[in-house]
Amino acid sequence: MSASQSTQDPVPIHTDVKSWIAYVGSSVQRYLPDAKTVEISFAHKTELAGRLFEDAYKEAKVAADEQKLDGFGHLNEVLRGLAKRSSTLFEAYAQSLHSVSALEEARVEFIGKKGELNLLTRYLGQIVPSGRTVVGPVFNDMKAAFTTAIDRRRSELELAALNVRLEAEREDLTLPPRFEPVGALHPVMQVFEELAAIFADMGFAVAEGPDIEDDFHNFTALNFPPGHPAREMHDTFFMKPAADGTRKLLRTHTSPIQVRAMVNSKPPIRVIAPGRVYRKDWDATHTPMFHQIEGLVVDETVHMGHLKSCLTDAFSRFFEVPTTESRFRPHFFPFTEPSAEMDIRCDRQSGKEGGGEIKVGEGNDWLEILGCGMVHPNVLRACGIDPEKYQGFAFGLGVDRLAMLKYGMNDLRPYFEADTEWIKHYGFKPWLLPTVTGGLS
């Protein structure tokens, strides 16, 4: 038998609680001015109630004898003794009830509005002075004892019910686990994350722009004037012309995000801008959609030396080698002046075992990695920045090829074939996000 089960039968103890309260009630009536001296008795059904009652009387008699108390004095002691013992009786009664609804019924029966314990208070106003300071506290103590007993039992039953449920619903730890398939981060996304971590460490924020651009952001603001032959360098996807003749396009590079960054904020500016770009190309090394990351720094004293150290440092971190030697070859981009392409030293290891693999940071070969330059004054001007006061550098690179180089993939096409075997092999666990301090790859 568990501790929460009763040793009392609810029917006799319920009767005892009723008689106990009735006894207190009729005793209190003796304090009324017109009290009749009727003999009252307490007939108990449980051994517990009998013992408690007897103890209260014995104690009261001792006190009355010692202190030579009169009739009311003795009665006061009896009531105090009964009040003191009610908690034991009420606890035992509460223990005999085995449901929350039975407890609720008991609460209503005894301390509800018309409850027997509550009704005792109807005498309070008429009591003669000798009982006044005793009866109030006696009633309060009994009521409090009853409430406590019911509440405690209720929590006990609720806890027991919860335990039964927990027991029944317990997980079977011996069952073999059901594996949920977990996706993997595409190498392109991994490289975006790695570059974002590296450049964040240098104070760059990440900027974004829409894939569907307009002519101004993709070309004009970047110093490709209308009709300029450089526009033909990009095989652009154009949308149908709008009523006014203008045509939206799929951005051909991430450089329009530079424009948006400069138009929308004031120098100093330090952003990188990863994104998808689109060109009409389709062969073994070109797909119509591919990925670039753009970088832009605008401030008052920015020069080519900053550009060089920033990029050299970034790529030795990216390839996780202590230093990378770099080479800047003059080039042409409409939006930078001067413009350059950056190569880094590498060893193509051609002819050796594992041929075709590229080792960065050593060897006698050069790997073209990005385009860059000092932002053209026309671009600054088009974006509302004074070229007399500010200068900037910018760079842009293809992320797909960079991922191929770092992670040893030699074919671009499977990148976009949604082949789960390929992504399982080349992908990255999504929770292993790269950080500069925690490790990139």
Ligand code: DAH
């Ligand atoms: N937008 C160029 C492209 O798509 C790449 C580029 C070159 C971006 C030089 C730049 C830059 O910001 O300065 O080929």
